[in-house]
Amino acid sequence: MLDIFSIPLPALFGQLLLGLINGAFYAMLSLGLAVIFGMLNVINFTHGAQYMLGAFAAWLMLTNLSIPFWAALVLAPLVVGLFGVVIERLLLKRIYHLDHLYGFLLTFGLALVIEGLFQWKWGSSGAPYPAPIPGGYNLGFMFMPAYRGFVVVAALVVCLATWYGIERTRLGAYLRAATENPTLVRAFGINVPRLITLTYGLGVALAALAGVLAAPIQQVSALMGTNLVLVVFAVVVIGGMGSIMGSIVTGFGLGLIEGFTKVIYPPASNTVIFVVMALVLMVKPAGLFGQTK
Amino acid sequence: MTNQRFIFAAGLIVLALVGPFFVYPVFLMTALCFALFACAFNLLLGYAGLMSFGHAMFFGLGGYLFGYVVKTAGLPPEVGLLAGVAGAALLGLVTGALAIRRQGIYFAMITLAFAQMVYFICVQAPFTGGEDGLQGIPRRALLGGLIPIENDRALYYVVLAIFLFGFAAINRFIHSPFGQVLKAIRDNEQRALSLGYEADRYKLLAFVLSASLAGLAGATKAMVLQFATLTDVSAGMSGEVVLMALVGGLGTVLGPVLGAFVIVAMQNYLASFGEFVLVIQGSIFVVIVMAFRKGLVGEIGDWWRARQKAG
Numbered sequence: 001m002l003d004i005f006s007i008p009l010p011a012l013f014g015q016l017l018l019g020l021i022n023g024a025f026y027a028m029l030s031l032g033l034a035v036i037f038g039m040l041n042v043i044n045f046t047h048g049a050q051y052m053l054g055a056f057a058a059w060l061m062l063t064n065l066s067i068p069f070w071a072a073l074v075l076a077p078l079v080v081g082l083f084g085v086v087i088e089r090l091l092l093k094r095i096y097h098l099d100h101l102y103g104f105l106l107t108f109g110l111a112l113v114i115e116g117l118f119q120w121k122w123g124s125s126g127a128p129y130p131a132p133i134p135g136g137y138n139l140g141f142m143f144m145p146a147y148r149g150f151v152v153v154a155a156l157v158v159c160l161a162t163w164y165g166i167e168r169t170r171l172g173a174y175l176r177a178a179t180e181n182p183t184l185v186r187a188f189g190i191n192v193p194r195l196i197t198l199t200y201g202l203g204v205a206l207a208a209l210a211g212v213l214a215a216p217i218q219q220v221s222a223l224m225g226t227n228l229v230l231v232v233f234a235v236v237v238i239g240g241m242g243s244i245m246g247s248i249v250t251g252f253g254l255g256l257i258e259g260f261t262k263v264i265y266p267p268a269s270n271t272v273i274f275v276v277m278a279l280v281l282m283v284k285p286a287g288l289f290g291q292t293k
Numbered sequence: 294m295t296n297q298r299f300i301f302a303a304g305l306i307v308l309a310l311v312g313p314f315f316v317y318p319v320f321l322m323t324a325l326c327f328a329l330f331a332c333a334f335n336l337l338l339g340y341a342g343l344m345s346f347g348h349a350m351f352f353g354l355g356g357y358l359f360g361y362v363v364k365t366a367g368l369p370p371e372v373g374l375l376a377g378v379a380g381a382a383l384l385g386l387v388t389g390a391l392a393i394r395r396q397g398i399y400f401a402m403i404t405l406a407f408a409q410m411v412y413f414i415c416v417q418a419p420f421t422g423g424e425d426g427l428q429g430i431p432r433r434a435l436l437g438g439l440i441p442i443e444n445d446r447a448l449y450y451v452v453l454a455i456f457l458f459g460f461a462a463i464n465r466f467i468h469s470p471f472g473q474v475l476k477a478i479r480d481n482e483q484r485a486l487s488l489g490y491e492a493d494r495y496k497l498l499a500f501v502l503s504a505s506l507a508g509l510a511g512a513t514k515a516m517v518l519q520f521a522t523l524t525d526v527s528a529g530m531s532g533e534v535v536l537m538a539l540v541g542g543l544g545t546v547l548g549p550v551l552g553a554f555v556i557v558a559m560q561n562y563l564a565s566f567g568e569f570v571l572v573i574q575g576s577i578f579v580v581i582v583m584a585f586r587k588g589l590v591g592e593i594g595d596w597w598r599a600r601q602k603a604g
Contacts (some may be wrong), residue, residue: 043398091583100398101344102582105539108532109578116571124568227409230528234406237399267417274410278391281403285394 012263013142019259020252021148021217024155025210027251029232031162032206034241038179039199042092042103048229049114050204052222053080054211056118059129059220069132069216076212077205084204088197111229118222126219151213158209159248166244175199234277240290250288309453318445319517324557325456326514331537331549333506336463339544340472341499342479343393346401347408348534350388351381351504353415353526355511360427360521361420370433370442374455374512381508382501384411389500393493405528412526426522430515448517455513459506464546466502475499536574539581542588551589 029047036044044050057076061067067075087110095102136145166172178185178192186192211225218224239250254273262269280288312321330352338344355377362373388407392400415421422428434441435451442448466472478485478492486492515521524530533556541552556574563570585592 043402091579094583098586101401102586104344104346104398104401105535105578106582108535109575109582112532112571112575112578114575116568116575120568120572226528230405230409233402234409237395237402237406270413270416271410274406274413277403277406281391281394 010142015259015263016256017142017144017148017152017259019255019257019262020152021255022258023252023255024152025214025228025251026232026235026255027159027248028155028206028210028213029228030235030239030247030251031159031244032203032210033232033236034239034244034247035162035166035206036200036203037241039175039196040088040092040103041096041100042107043100043233044200044203045104045107045229046087046111046114047107047203047207047232048225048227049111050080050084050207050225051211051214051228052118052225053083053114054208055129055215055218055220055224056122056211056222057208058212058215059127062129069129069212073209073212077208080208080211081201081205085197085201087204088200092200093193093197111226115222115226122222124221124223126221126224129215129220131216147216151217154213155210158206159251162206163244163248231273234273236287238273238277238280238287240287242287243289246287246289313446313449318449320557320561322445322449322452322517323514324554325452326510326517327534327537327557328550328553329456329459329513330507330510331534331541331553332460332463333503333510334534335538335543335545335549336466336506337499337503338538340467340479341475341496343496343500344401344535345392345404345500345503345531346535347388347404347406347411347528347531348503348507349526349528349530350408350411351385351507352511352514352530352534353521353523354384354411355381355508356515356521356525357415357421357427358508359512359515360430363433363516364427364430365420369437370435370516373516374509377508377512377515378505379508381511382505384508385501385504386497389497389504393496393500405531408526408531409528412523412528415523415526421521421523424523426520427515428520430519430521432516432519442516452513452517455509459509460550463506466499467546471495471498533574536578538588540577540588542590542592542594543586545588545590545594548588548590555589 029051033044033047036042036047054076057079058069058072061072061075062069091106091110092103095106131145131147133146133150136143137149138144166175174185174190174195178190178195182192214224235251235254236247238254239246241247254276257276258269258272261272268275330348333351334345334348358376358380359370359373362368362376363370388404392403392407395403416423432442432448434443440447440451442451474485474490475495477488478490478495482492511521511525514525537552537556538549539552540548540555541550542548559573560570563573566573581588587595
């Protein structure tokens, strides 16, 4: 009785929920990439590794220092964000005047180093992280694990808070102005280099936060961000990096499309986002929310 | 100067000819395959200004097609090589037509995404053998039995010939009127357009050429090592070819060849370090981008010119 296209409803909603959760991670990660690219003109290939660092930081805090999940949710992004600040000060700062490709290559190399070190120390098989909210709710048409529901809501809150911070606050206004014309903003007496460092730290912290949220759902492993960052690149191409809201909508939307594909035709679920990317490139090369430059 | 160049080139050719008598031939053949792969990548980046971060899809597909044609279909290796080239060219035409709609960093991300898509297809498609890959691809004689290639040394000269063919083809493209237009587009696309050159067509042609040669390199590697696996289509491989070109020197003729030999040798000697090879590779990326952006050939060239000026 309860089915569409002969697919049982609980299975459909289960996959859609999974899709929504994946979408939440796509949204958070592509948001960070867009914010960093806007300010630094660097596509941060290290994003996946920094997401992994967030998950690892939370796991190490729990196992070594018995710091609970809720504290790690704040501490881990802070630690990883600070690490990002160090990278920006030491390395990225020196290559802004070069072609974008060098930033891409530099952050790619950094990702290899970070992921290689963690794989060398902890191997590539994952470590489990206990779910901080046990149990779940029976919604009638499906069973909803409580923690997964929390992840979707938390991701939405984080995304909207980022949007608010950039579009509606004074600091955000400085940021947007500095993206448009750094020289002029500097002439107004605003410390643009510090703003750039802060932006990178913030973007990295966002990735780490996504990592902490992902830890109880996925295994914490050195390579958990490797494939994810490639999908997020496709998400960024599809959405275009022009608008914050665009990144959020695209991220969640593509997660849902992926979940839906898993129900209809499972073998294509890995590739559907790339197919969408090809279609968008044909119809609107600048991306759904991008401006043509 | 021309005299010096001639001596240099002659020396390289002699080295290439006697190489297998001093160095393990399989190592040399692998390095030559990667050298051709890196040259194909460099053709696109150095002369069209397009950085593909997904070149492994052509390299890997070339290998799989060679393996399928020779092992599963039982056809001679020439057909396998041609199939590798044709398949890669076709894939290059489709992905290239879409990727050139964006420029710069987006181009890199789009090619990377397409390569990841091809990777997932290769994991699932029936003809690739999935996680196992294609193993034990037979080495049948070339040209209807004329050239037996079971012996590593004999095969080496075949691989050297394939490499030289690819290398010469790339040099021919670069120095042809086509190459000149390509460079003009790289330096100033607007101006090239206003002069009446259809920039997109030139870029697409360069992309397809580069993809075909990458496919040839991949097919040749499958012929040498007798297997084709997922490693060759993975994002890691796309990164590796970028690293080879970067180490040798982007946009130089010999740089990618030197870079390929350095990286393949490094992987051979560091194989026992396991995961640590990734860390070393990543560190090389960081060091080169921060300090030696011209690569080995570029830096040596600078040093040589400075020395000549002084002396």
